[in-house]
Amino acid sequence: SSRHCPWKMNQLPPKSAVASPVSESTSSRGEALDNLSMDSFWLEVENIKQSTEAEQEECSLADVKTQEEGEAEAEWLQDAGLAELLGEPAGDKDNLVLLSTLTRTQAAAVQRRLDTYSRSRRRRNKQPVRDVRDVFAAGGSQDTAAEKEESSPDPLWHNLRTSNTQRKTQDYSCTVRNPGKEEVFNMDVAYSEQAAVLLKGSFLSEPRKLKDGNALTKFKIPKGRLGVTRIGDLSAQDMKKIPTLALIELTALCDILGFELKRNKAAKLKTTEKRLFGVPLNTLLENDQKLLPNTKVPLLLQALLSCLEKRGLETEGILRVSGSQTRIKSLEQKLERDFYSGLFRWDDVHQNDVSGLLKRFIRELPAPLLTAEYLPAFAAVQNIPDLKQRLQALNLLILILPESNRNTLKALLEFLSKVVAREKNNKMNLWNVSTVMAPNLFMHKGLPNKIPEGKEKQLAEGAADVVRMMIHYQDLLWTVSSFLVAQVRKLNESNSKRYQFCDKRIKNLLRKIHADKDKVEKNQGEPSKVVKVHASLLLKDSLEVHLNNATRVADVLRQFQKNLCQNGWNIVNTVNLLKCNNSTECTNLLLYEVGGNIGEHCLDPDTYLLDLYHINPHAEWIIKQNPSCPRMF
Secondary structure: OOOOOOOOHHHHHOOOOOOOOOOOOOOOOOOHHOOOHHHHHHHHHHHEEEEEEEOOOOOEEOOOOOOOHHHHHHHHHHOOHHHHOOOOOOOOOOHHHHHHHOHHHHHHHHHHHHHHHHHHHHHOOOOOOOOHHOOOOOOOOOOOOOHHHHHHHOOOHHHHHHHHHHHHHHOOEEEOOOOOOEEOOOOOOOOOHHHHHOOOOOOOEEEOOOOHHHHHHHOOOOOOOOOOEOOOOOOOHHOOHHHHHHHHHHHHHHHHHHOOOOOOOOOOOOOOOHHHHHHHHHHHHHHHHHOOOOOOOHHHHHHHHHHHHHHOOOOOOOOOOOOOOHHHHHHHHHHEEEEEEEOHHHHHHHHHHHHHHHHHHHOOOOOOOOOOHHHHHHHHHOOOOOOOHHHHHHHHHHOOOHHHHHHHHOOOOOOOHHHHOOOOHHHOOOOHHHHHHHHHHEEEEEOOOOOOOOHHHHHHHHHHHHHHHHHHHHHHHHHEEEEEEEHHHHHHHHHHOOOOOOOOOHOOOHHHHOOOOOOOOOOOOOOOEOOOOOOOOOOOOOOOEEEEOOEHHHHHHHHHHHHHHHOOOOHHHHHHHHHHHOOOOOOOOEEEEEEEEEEEHHHHHHHOOHHHHHOOOOEEEEEEEEEOOOOOO
16 A cells, blocks of 8 residues: 555566666676675565554654755754854854854855855745844945845855866766775864865765774764863853854765755644654653653653663574564553553563664654654765765764664664674674664654655665664764854853954955864963862862973873872772763763853863863863762762
8 A cells, every 4th residue: 555655565676686776887886785684684674564553553764855945054053053144033043153163164055055045935935134244344335135145156166066066077987995094074174175185186985884893984083182171071051052063064964965954844743642762852752751850762762771671682584583573563552551660571571572672662752763754864965976975974863863862773773782782692783783674764654755666775875874874883973063062162261251243354254264273372381281170079178280391191090090099099999980770981980071161061181281272261160070980979
C-alpha cells in the first residue's frame, strides 16, 4: 500500500547491484560499494513496515518540503539571531554584535540570505527590509537594498557565485585517500574558510562504505596552545551561543561547496497519554528530572542501553535479529505501567526484544532524534565528496542540535560503538550496525513525504553512511572547534563593551576578514606571570602559580596535589582526589576558567596557561572536582 513505506521486498535490488550515493570518478569507490550488502537495511525497513501496519502509520525517509521564495531565508535569519535585519523587533538587540565576529565567508552567507529575502519582499510589493550594510552605516544614505546590490555587489559573494557556477560544470578529479592513514583535522580555522582555499583544487575522496572500520581514514585534532574543547566543557550560557554560530558556519560551508542546506519547518508535536513511548524528549527529561535531578538522557533509554550492555553485546546478530513484534508491543505496555514504579523485570526480557524496544523508542519519538528541521541536512551530508568536509558538516550539525537531542544521540552512539567493538562475538561490524540503525534514525512517521522514484537506494546508502560516520568519528564530532570558541569570546567581549554600531569605520563590517583563531600576543617584557588559583572547597587560601611558556593545566594540578599534602591532607585522601573510579587516567580534579570573556570553561590538561592568560586576563581559575566522579567530601 502507498500509505506505508515506499520500499517493498519485491522491489529490492539484488545484492550485486549496489549503487553509489553520488557520482564517483574512481573505480575503487565503486568496487568498495560492490563488496557490501544492504540486506540489513532493507530487512529493517520491512520490520518497521510490519510493526506499523496495524497502527496505519506512514514512514518515509525524510525529505524537505517546498517553501515559498524568501520564507526559508527569513526563518534562517531568525534562527541565526538576526531577526532585526528583517525589520522585526529582536528580543535581544545585542544579537547584532554577532555580525562583528563573522568571518568573510560567514558574512557572505548572511548577505546572500538577506539579498534573497529582500528580492522576494520587493516582488510582493512590500516595504523593503533593511540592508545589512545599513545597520552599520552612520546614516544619511537613502539607497535601497536593491540599488546597493546592483551598484556595489559584495566582491566575495560575486566570486563565490562565479566559482560555484563553474564548479557545477567542472569535472572534479577526486584523489582517493589512503585508508588507515592519519590526517590532521584543523579546528583552528573556520571550515568555510578552509573550503574557500581548497575551492580551486581537487578533493580527496574515500571509498564510502568499508566493512572494516579500522581501514577508515584516521583524523587527529592538533592540540594548539589553548587545548581542545569538548561539548560539555563550556557553560550552558556559552553553549547557547554555539548553535547560532554553527548554523551560520554550516551555511557558509555549504555555499562554498555548492550544496543547498535543506531544512524542514519545525514539527508540531502531538500530545499523547503515554508516559514513555511517543513522548517528546523534553517532556521525558522533565519527568525524569523530578525523580533524578540533572538527568540528561531519558531514564528509559538508559535502562534499555544498560540491559543490552550487560546481556546483549555478545549476542550474535544483536540489533539485526528482530525480536517478536507481539512480545515487543506487550513489553511496551508493561513498561508504560511498571517502569517508574520499579516493578518491571528486565532479567525476564530476551535481549533481542530489548533491542527491538530500543529501536521502537527512537522511532516513536514525536520528532526525529536528529530533529525534523535538520534531518534533511543530515541526509544531504552524503553528497559532499570529501570525507573531511562531510565530517565538518556533521560536526556543525551536531552542535546545532538541541541539548536533549545531542545528549541522547551521544548515549546511543556510545552504545553502538560498544556493539562494534564486540564484532568477533556478535558478528556485527560497523557497516552492519549502521545499516540496521539508519532506518530507525532517518525514517519517521511524522515526515511522510514521497521518495523520488529511483532514489531509494541512493538515499538508503547515504543514510547508512552518515550513521557509520557518526559512530566511528563521534569523539571528533563532539568537539567544539577552536574558531567557534574564539567567536564566543568575541561575542562576550563585545557585549561587555556595549559595542557601538554607529561607528563609521565599521560600515562595511561584513566585508572585512576577521581572524578565526585567537592570536596570542606574547609580551616579550613579561615572559612569566604569577597568578592565583582558587580551590575554596579544598583550601582556604589561594594557590599561587608561577606561569611561564611551558606551564600547562596538568602542571598546576600536580602542584595542587603537593599543597594538599603540605596542608595536612593524608595520603589516602590525596590519592583519592587524583583518581576516579580507581583509574589514574581519569583525574578527579579539573581546572576551570571562569569569567572575563568566557562564562565557564573546563580546561584541557594540555592547555598552556600563560597563553590563556593573554587571551583572557580577567578570568579567575578555579579547581573543582570532576562532576562525573564520586565526591570525596
